[in-house]
Amino acid sequence: MGSLAIPIERLPEVVVGKDARFSRAQAMAQLAASELPDRERLLALVLEEAREPRRYRAAAAIALGRIATPASEEILLRNLPKTAEDSFPEVLLSLGRIGSPNALAAIDALNLSPQHPAWTTAAYAAALIAHRLGLPGHELPIPAEVNLLKPPATQARPIEFTPVEPAIALGVLDAMKRYPYGIAFDATKLTRIRCGGETNIVCPNRDFLGPAAARLAERKAVLALGAMQSPETGDYSVSYVFLARPVSSAGAIAIMAHRCSGTLALAGNAAVAGAQVKFELQSVRRPGALAISVNGAMQDGKLQITEAAVSTTREKRREPSRLIA
């Protein structure tokens, strides 16, 4: 279903719930993408109003994260302790995406226990910031071999990799500007991946292309973003966040690809040799996952795939609960 174009002059009233003719969550997303000067304050009114339903407070937190200005970060930071108490993981996720040292310190200061409902999101947000800034610590566990999925030889399909046409690449990167991951791209270095019915475009971080790839052996990095094209609108949004970190002094690195929500989807190893990054990635076991295996190398942003396959069947899905009425 396509996006609703809410008249810009109506956005403030819709966002604060005084004009019910439009979707408030849509209005918040549209407000975040606008240049309206009051946008942070309007979203803060929603996020900080305890009587507002979770659906709107969470949407406000996501929108503030997309604005990614000092003002929006300040609002998220001042709400972090109380929203962590109420389990609003969207505040954590937005701070992780904005990616400042202040946010990392604030997340650390929460000192959430692993039993806390927002702990997983907090760990991902902290790891995201640490990778962006190249900081030590805040490392997410690498999944055990048993939790990686390999497509069976007899029930697998190939994965298709193609370069992205210049006009489309510009459109993808224009859409990526809505997301505050703080990395820059080169429109000539994007690769389209068709896998299991989904099309993603890998957008490598320009800071680690060419000879700069050698730095991956020395520091954590946000290696790339994946962008998916909406089957509904044709617009692009972030689908994967590829994180890389050194795991040995001999140039070995670990790569973990998280979905937009932070869920770990792919993991594997890589080795840096000059400007080339050789890698092996497999999908991580989770309900409904396809088994994916990709081996290849990235040379100055160009992917050279030696082996890539996706299973034709999925891992067992979860059954939703059922209310006996």
Place this chain on the structure above:
Amino acid sequence: MASLRGFASCIGCPPKFSIVRNFFGYASGPPWKLGPPDQQASLPQSLSVLKQMKRLKQKHFHLDVVRVGTDSNGLLSPTDEQNLDCAVQMAREIYGAIGVGIGRVNRWWLIPLSDNTGFDVIDDDCEAVDLIDEFDAPGGGIDVFLVQSWAGTTLGLTPAKGDGVAVESRENDFLGTARSFSHELGHYLGLGHENDTSNNLMCQTAYAGPMPGSTQLNSDQANGIKDSDEMHPAC
């Protein structure tokens, strides 16, 4: 198969069944108390057992609705619960107009808020795809995931090779919710966009005419839907 009991049995209702809860698959019935006021005239005013029985004499499909982010009682807000029933009823009218019925509706599946999945508020399209990939209601119908907010630029989504659809429940816009619900089902049943025709159900919202008029389906679309694998034969 002329009796109500026969039709109910055909769509899998238990031997003892409630007309509203089992035969129609609703938790509530008209008059629904949904807003906004300027949409009131479009609210379904009644349920017709006869009309539903006639529709089951045609090809029909079943729905398994998964309500995402339910409270400790297994429910969404009263408005969202009514919104869902109203959306299904309006979808029945839309598809009924092309000779396709909606048979069994199991709307009691849920993903509670306490499961902490975060799927109640969709951050972006990727999360909607994950929701559809991760959960599978085993009822044999089309899985429809009703989420509470969608912070991206869409109101609903049907992944290309996914096993269900996701739709935002807009608590103050039952007409919009019903159209998104029916539009995404159209995708699932094989239809693409029809942006040249503003009154067509498959016209994207940005190009569509006002509701309730923008829900029509043409004969080619009707034929395509009737050929869909989801169709069950007439009762």
